[in-house]
Amino acid sequence: xxxxxxxxxxxxxxxxxxxxxxxxxxxxxxxxxxxxxxxxxxxxxxxxxxxx
Amino acid sequence: xxxxxxxxxxxxxxxxxxxxxxxxxxxxxxxxxxxxxxxxxxxxxxxxxxxxxxxxxxxxxxxxxxxxxxxxxxxxxxxxxxxxxxxxxxxxxxxxxxxxxxxxxxxxxxxxxxxxxxxxxxxxxxxxxxxxxxxxxxxxxxxxxxxxxxxxxxxxxxxxxxxxxxxxxxxxxxxxxxxxxxxxxxxxxxxxxxxxxxxxxxxxxxxxxxxxxxxxxxxxxxxxxxxxxxxxxxxxxxxxxxxxxxxxxxxxxxxxxxxxxxxxxxxxxxxxxxxxxxxxxxxxxxxxxxxxxxxxxxxxxxxxxxxxxxxxxxxxxxxxxxxxxxxxxxxxxxxxxxxxxxxxxxxxxxxxxxxxxxxxxxxxxxxxxxxxxxxxxxxxxxxxxxxxxxxxxxxxxxxxxxxxxxxxxxxxxxxxxxxxxxxxxxxxxxxxxxxxxxxxxxxxxxxxxxxxxxxxxxxxxxxxxxxxxxxxxxxxxxxxxxxxxxxxxxxxxxxxxxxxxxxxxxxxxxxx
Numbered sequence: 001x002x003x004x005x006x007x008x009x010x011x012x013x014x015x016x017x018x019x020x021x022x023x024x025x026x027x028x029x030x031x032x033x034x035x036x037x038x039x040x041x042x043x044x045x046x047x048x049x050x051x052x
Numbered sequence: 053x054x055x056x057x058x059x060x061x062x063x064x065x066x067x068x069x070x071x072x073x074x075x076x077x078x079x080x081x082x083x084x085x086x087x088x089x090x091x092x093x094x095x096x097x098x099x100x101x102x103x104x105x106x107x108x109x110x111x112x113x114x115x116x117x118x119x120x121x122x123x124x125x126x127x128x129x130x131x132x133x134x135x136x137x138x139x140x141x142x143x144x145x146x147x148x149x150x151x152x153x154x155x156x157x158x159x160x161x162x163x164x165x166x167x168x169x170x171x172x173x174x175x176x177x178x179x180x181x182x183x184x185x186x187x188x189x190x191x192x193x194x195x196x197x198x199x200x201x202x203x204x205x206x207x208x209x210x211x212x213x214x215x216x217x218x219x220x221x222x223x224x225x226x227x228x229x230x231x232x233x234x235x236x237x238x239x240x241x242x243x244x245x246x247x248x249x250x251x252x253x254x255x256x257x258x259x260x261x262x263x264x265x266x267x268x269x270x271x272x273x274x275x276x277x278x279x280x281x282x283x284x285x286x287x288x289x290x291x292x293x294x295x296x297x298x299x300x301x302x303x304x305x306x307x308x309x310x311x312x313x314x315x316x317x318x319x320x321x322x323x324x325x326x327x328x329x330x331x332x333x334x335x336x337x338x339x340x341x342x343x344x345x346x347x348x349x350x351x352x353x354x355x356x357x358x359x360x361x362x363x364x365x366x367x368x369x370x371x372x373x374x375x376x377x378x379x380x381x382x383x384x385x386x387x388x389x390x391x392x393x394x395x396x397x398x399x400x401x402x403x404x405x406x407x408x409x410x411x412x413x414x415x416x417x418x419x420x421x422x423x424x425x426x427x428x429x430x431x432x433x434x435x436x437x438x439x440x441x442x443x444x445x446x447x448x449x450x451x452x453x454x455x456x457x458x459x460x461x462x463x464x465x466x467x468x469x470x471x472x473x474x475x476x477x478x479x480x481x482x483x484x485x486x487x488x489x490x491x492x493x494x495x496x497x498x499x500x501x502x503x504x505x506x507x508x509x510x511x512x513x514x515x516x517x518x519x520x521x522x523x524x525x526x527x528x529x530x531x532x533x534x535x536x537x538x539x540x541x542x543x544x545x546x547x548x549x550x551x552x553x554x555x556x557x558x559x560x561x562x563x564x
Binding site for chain 1: 060067069070080081083084087091094095098099101102104105106163169172173176177178180181183184187405517554
């Protein structure tokens with residue numbers, strides 16, 4: 001009796017996995033920076049002091 | 053960025069981002085959460101206190117810069133894991149093949165990146181709103197983004213210089229305690245400062261309810277002046293740059309002092325251990341040598357079985373020294389007695405694989421070398437440095453004392469050449485005995501190996517006793533010293549050959 005073929009195990013490379021996690025976190029922080037830039041622009045444009 | 057530098061920086065960033073969350077088992081990164089939270093706080097402060105009139109920007113900018121600076125400083129202090137991380141880091145980089153320049157560059161790059169990463173989130177909202185606060189000057193935004201990390205870096209530098217100094221003079225525990233106290237003071241002082249000064253943001257320094265000198269001594273105020281009016285703030289720019297450079301120099305000096313102190317503490321002071329270093333060189337061979345040498349003296353079973361064997365020859369040496377008038381007979385007896393350490397070497401080697409601890413084999417299970425050649429060489433070096441050298445050194449000192457007491461030149465030659473000869477002969481005998489070593493030293497548990505291969509022991513005893521006796525005849529002449537020196541040189545050469553044979557285990561081509 002033969003056993004059905006098992007799917008190959010997912011590649012398990014801690015270094016690559018860590019590097020991918022680090023890139024994901026840095027990307028999340030970059031997105032935060034972009035948001036942080038947009039909101040003050042709107043606030044400054046709407047509520048900022050009138051410029052000479 | 054070079055490969056090593058990038059690897060080190062990314063390893064540190066990995067620890068910054070994921071160490072805490074992985075330790076507690078939480079998903080994601082604690083640092084990202086912190087950055088998000090602080091950025092939100094920065095946005096709130098920048099938005100709520102945006103001045104209604106353009107031009108009165110210094111107070112507003114000082115408040116925002118103070119917030120980001122204090123936040124970064126508080127984040128640095130009072131972290132109980134930080135001291136452990138620094139220790140682990142010290143071990144990581146001290147064992148890594150890194151030149152000091154690369155290490156300093158990696159530290160600087162990581163520090164700058166980390167501070168910029170944390171500060172920028174808090175700096176972007178006030179930097180953009182600074183455009184309106186500074187009467188529509190777009191460069192104010194850029195200036196704010198440039199000085200915010202610098203002033204935060206100064207805070208980090210000042211705090212770490214202070215804690216490192218305390219670490220150096222009072223130890224890591226007090227430094228950590230002081231870090232907690234400083235964190236409390238920063239939190240309390242920051243809260244009080246904001247509570248007192250925020251209602252007066254649009255006014256001048258003189259109008260604030262705090263002494264103006266304390267405001268002038270607060271670096272975020274200097275940075276705010278640079279952002280608001282760079283043309284009239286060259287003094288503040290110089291002060292900020294000077295402060296940053298001073299802190300950098302102090303931090304580097306303290307780091308070097310600390311590392312020198314660590315290196316000094318780790319230096320081997322034991323002369324026998326230095327002899328091991330000299331004979332075994334570096335790498336796995338030195339490790340095995342130090343293990344065998346330590347166990348020779350510390351293993352209770354080995355001491356129990358082996359030390360009594362030396363009782364009889366010691367008694368014979370004392371007896372032979374007792375009668376100082378016997379002349380040639382005494383020299384003959386001494387020549388034979390001093391060979392007893394070498395005569396007992398087969399016993400020592402026979403007991404060498406025994407251990408008092410079951411399953412002690414695990415010590416070497418992950419060692420790079422599994423064949424016995426380096427273990428034989430290491431055992432030879434350890435037996436030489438920790439058995440033969442001390443025994444013959446003591447014998448030499450005793451004989452020298454007698455020679456000086458009798459004021460005779462032949463006695464002096466004898467006192468030097470006989471122990472040197474016995475040492476050389478002992479090393480050669482040890483090498484011969486160790487060819488029968490069939491297990492790694494101090495790893496075999498149980499009493500299942502009671503039978504020892506001690507065949508030829510009688511032959512060795514007779515040959516050695518004859519050699520010692522024969523040498524004692526010529527030991528009182530300079531030619532004897534020459535012969536002894538030759539023998540010791542041959543013995544050292546044999547050790548060196550064994551060391552070179554054991555060296556390939558340190559190379560990359562070795563088999564696991």
